[in-house]
Amino acid sequence: xxxxxxxxxxxxxxxxxxxxxxxxxxxxxxxxxxxxxxxxxxxxxxxxxxxxxxxxxxxxxxxxxxxxxxxxxxxxxxxxxxxxxxxxxxxxxxxxxxxxxxxxxxxx
Amino acid sequence: xxxxxxxxxxxxxxxxxxxxxxxxxxxxxxxxxxxxxxxxxxxxxxxxxxxxxxxxxxxxxxxxxxxxxxxxxxxxxxxxxxxxxxxxxxxxxxxxxxxxxxxxxxxxxxxxxxxxxxxx
Numbered sequence: 529x530x531x532x533x534x535x536x537x538x539x540x541x542x543x544x545x546x547x548x549x550x551x552x553x554x555x556x557x558x559x560x561x562x563x564x565x566x567x568x569x570x571x572x573x574x575x576x577x578x579x580x581x582x583x584x585x586x587x588x589x590x591x592x593x594x595x596x597x598x599x600x601x602x603x604x605x606x607x608x609x610x611x612x613x614x615x616x617x618x619x620x621x622x623x624x625x626x627x628x629x630x631x632x633x634x635x636x
Numbered sequence: 637x638x639x640x641x642x643x644x645x646x647x648x649x650x651x652x653x654x655x656x657x658x659x660x661x662x663x664x665x666x667x668x669x670x671x672x673x674x675x676x677x678x679x680x681x682x683x684x685x686x687x688x689x690x691x692x693x694x695x696x697x698x699x700x701x702x703x704x705x706x707x708x709x710x711x712x713x714x715x716x717x718x719x720x721x722x723x724x725x726x727x728x729x730x731x732x733x734x735x736x737x738x739x740x741x742x743x744x745x746x747x748x749x750x751x752x753x754x755x756x
Contacts, residue, residue, distance in 0.1 A: 529698075559740060560740045560741055561740070562739075562740060562741070562742040562743075564681075564743075566681075570748075571731055571746035571747065571748055571749055572673075572681065572731075572743075572746055573746070574742055574743060574744050577739045577740050577742035577744070578739065578740035578742070579740070581739070581740075583742075583744065615680065615681055617681075617683075617742070617743075619740060619741025619742065620741075623686070623695045624683060624695070624696075624697045624698065625671075625683040625686070625741065626683065627680055627681040627682065627683065628680075629680050630680045630681075
């Protein structure tokens with residue numbers, strides 16, 4: 529199975545900060561990498577698909593980059609509503625689909 | 637409005653069975669792959685299973701193979717997860733999610749989740 533190593537596991541930042549979360553795959557997954565945001569008690573929300581595609585309705589301060597085994601999610605200027613947990617997900621064949629363990633983004 | 641609504645969760649004893657349902661609305665259900673994802677209390681996301689639009693393609697996470705069965709009824713716009721031989725470690729919120737083609741397998745729409753508790 530392809531393992532996804534997400535870092536950091538938690539992060540404290542302030543409104544207006546630029547933040548980057550990293551996800552590394554145990555083998556190449558091309559661009560089959562997606563990012564989700566989850567707030568407490570809510571379902572995950574798709575932010576980025578195919579490593580760098582911005583999902584409709586998601587603010588442009590969110591961006592994704594990378595291919596192969598290393599990927600990043602960047603929030604250019606943190607807003608109060610961005611404090612949440614972020615997950616990467618790989619969907620490369622063959623299955624199983626796997627998620628990273630998550631990055632909890634907290635207010636400093 | 638595009639929507640997924642899960643139901644069927646509850647309390648069940650170890651070794652028991654439960655069938656989850658997911659009702660879709662606001663989109664052409666029969667055109668989309670669908671998936672189940674679960675989240676144990678305080679833990680991360682775990683993929684459970686995925687089914688193709690016509691049910692010809694089905695995949696499971698290894699820990700669910702042989703115990704869980706995914707199915708769909710396109711006429712009823714519904715997705716199902718039959719869970720047998722349930723274990724304490726299956727306790728989780730179960731989400732259904734839509735997987736459109738061309739999104740690198742991403743899940744673009746999620747339901748609100750249904751809680752399954754396995755306990756004696």
